[in-house]
Amino acid sequence: MSSTTTSNGSKKNGDGNDSSFSWFEGFASVFKEICNRSDKRRIIHSIKVGVALVLVSLLYLVNSMFKQIGENAMWSIMTVVVMFELYAGATLSKGINRGIGTLIGGGMGCLAAVLAAENGGIAKPTIVAISLFAYGTVATYYRLVPNIKKRYDYGFMISILTFNLVAVSGVRAEKVVEVARDRLAAIGMGFILCIFVNLFIFPIWASNDLHFSTSSKFNKLANSIQGKKKIRCFDEYFKLGSDKEIHDKVGDGSASILACKIVINSKSNDEALANHAKWEPWHGKFGLYYPWDKYLEIGEHLRELAATIISLKGCLQSPKQPLPLKRQMLKGQCDDFLLSMIWILNEIGDTIGKMEKCQTKLSINPKLQLLKLQLCPPGSVSCKIEVVGTDENLAISSSNFLLLEIAEKVEILAAKVEELGEIANFRATKIDV
Secondary structure (H helix, E strand, O other): OOOEEOOOOOEEOOOOOEHHHHHHHHHHHHHHHHHHHOOHHHHHHHHHHHHHHHHHHHHHHOHHHHHHHHHHHHHHHHHHHHHOOOOHHHHHHHHHHHHHHHHHHHHHHHHHHHHHHHHOOOHHHHHHHHHHHHHHHHHHHHHOOHHHHHHHHHHHHHHHHHHHHHHHHHHHOOOHHHHHHHHHHHHHHHHHHHHHHHHHOOOOOHHHHHHHHHHHHHHHHHHHHHOHHHOOOOHHHHHOOOHHHHHHHHOOOHHHHHHHHHHHOOHHHHHHHHHHHHHOOOEOOEOOOOOHHHHHHHHHHHHHHHHHHHHHHHHHOOOOOOOHHHHHHOHHHHHHHHHHHHHHHHHHHHHHHOOEOOOHHHHHHHHHHHHHHHHOOOOOOOOOOOOOOOHHHHHHHHHHHHHHHHHHHHHHHHHHHHHHHHHOOOEOOOOOO
């Protein structure tokens, strides 16, 4: 396509459009798409970081402040850059860890530097080298302890770094105690500024994310059972006749499988959110000693349930399936089971989201017990997988066993959610039984 140059220097393409205008229009559309797709909190967080950097840079840019703080103002800027995180709890965690680590490492480093300076001679570098080896070895060992690493890893790292900087610089520098004190004061200023901006200007709480993430996982698993356009995962199974059709159609539920995989892969994110939430101050309905560990426990059971649902979908894809007539005999029972499971999972997820006590004994357990009796009546052996039998019987027994496993795991989940409601003091609600 040819282009021409206009009188003002901009280029026109072959159909006469101004290329500079089209470039601006394209940039505007891309920016609009980014804003629509990305989380608004990221934009808020980015603005907050910019505000914090401007404020902390005043310590270096304003002459009156620079005369009081001097070159140590750079430590305040470094503190803001390193500490500022998306979640308020993550920023508070890093700040406290950095403060305590700096105090301990700086204090021990000053002690080692002063002790080395008093001896002098060849003993001076020897004492520093021994102290560096001893402190680095012990601190690194404790840093690798799982329970300590989970919450205090950053503090130990800063402590080791500060100790080395102070102890080594003390060999050459004079007034090492005064230098360490000034740097600590500058780091404290950066810490206070981070906490002020992050906690008091549109704070983003990890506790809210963990709470609603746990609630949404129940709805995701319910949707994975329900499928697209409210077509349950068994519907296609009962409609189809040949083994090939079963494998092609039932195995095509990639969206429902993806929802289960998202739940299975959520462990690291849940643990990070719970760790940040434990550092957060009292806000909204979340107190200081809120049972965040219960959310992690519920998350583990949700991942087990998601894996069982994937196994059930895999079982429906097995090459040896009963004849269509035999499958139709099971349709009513399976429909009742799946509809009840969808209702129960949505109900539990909604109670967590609304912070209401889950009425397990009144509404959920009776349904689950009835479903289990339908799947495995008393005195029946059909609910057990027998080694001897036809391929059709084995396929039916396998799917029946997995349905029972889903019912058992949902019952455990309901009990765990009820415990969470009691410990966290969720409000009681009246529901229709």
